[in-house]
Amino acid sequence: MIDIKNIGTRQAEFLQRAYEQKKLAHSYLFVDSDEHRALNTAYWLACLFNCTGETKPDGSCQNCRQILSGNHPDVLLVEPQGKQTLGIDQVRPLKEELAKSPVESKRRFFFINEAQKMTLAAANGLLNLLEEPVAPVVTILITNNSDQILPTVRSRTQIINFDNGEKPSGKTAILLENGFTKSEIDELGNLDKWDQEIKYFYQEMLEHNSLALVSVHKLSEGAKLMSEQRYILVRLKLLAEHDLTDTRKMLNAAQMLKDLIEVDKMRLSNVSLRNALDYLALRWK
Ligand SMILES: [Zn+2]
Incomplete structure (x- = not known):
């Protein structure tokens, strides 16, 4: 279940600043040993962008509710759904979908959960989307291990680490x-x-x-x-x-x-x- 109360606070503040200064990147890599928290934060960002409430994001306006129930046409999620890998077949339809203009908002959001499970083909299929999207889109890859993300993918994203450096993670x-x-x-x-x-x-x-x-x-x-x-x-x-x-x-x-x-x-x-x-x-x- 998506819960935009359980998010990375520091990371959300950072994203909010970027959003307010119109400096959101095309693509982010969220690295978090707690993948739920990172995914929640991704949804929180989509809500922030689309919310029509007073305190954004309120999580309760029509847009927020549509996003959080997974039914917003401009917020798309891909995940392995229990499988070992996330293949090109799952990524390709989204790429086609994302080439179109947003349906309701100014920007689309594309989340890939457990991105470390992407196959080589899926990762390669994403590269041009990460680099220069044809339509306004924010792609967020979520992983618990940045080390398993191809360097070519990593280098095209802005990396946001959720693990506050309390314990060494990833490569170290x-x-x-x-x-x-x-x-x-x-x-x-x-x-x-x-x-x-x-x-x-x-x-x-x-x-x-x-x-x-x-x-x-x-x-x-x-x-x-x-x-x-x-x-x-x-x-x-x-x-x-x-x-x-x-x-x-x-x-x-x-x-x-x-x-x-x-x-x-x-x-x-x-x-x-x-x-x-x-x-x-x-x-x-
Ligand atoms: Zn709202």
């Missing part, structure tokens, strides 16, 4: 779990560029694409610090672990994890990153 938490120290994490800095290159490399291997050898060159040239070298291997391992949960990708993922253990052993006996990754790429050629 994952790095801490994998044995990185705080200072190493600082040393690593922005990982988006790495993540993208590592993801390409991983895909190329799975596709037996010989470009993987070119990626090895790029990655090992770029990774001068020991922390960066370790990050590449940890990230590859996480990609494979993630694929283990997908029945279609499970077999490859299991083999990849085995190979990565092999690579770890090579690294422990002082084989260079370049040689270790070359070994890996050749195994998958």
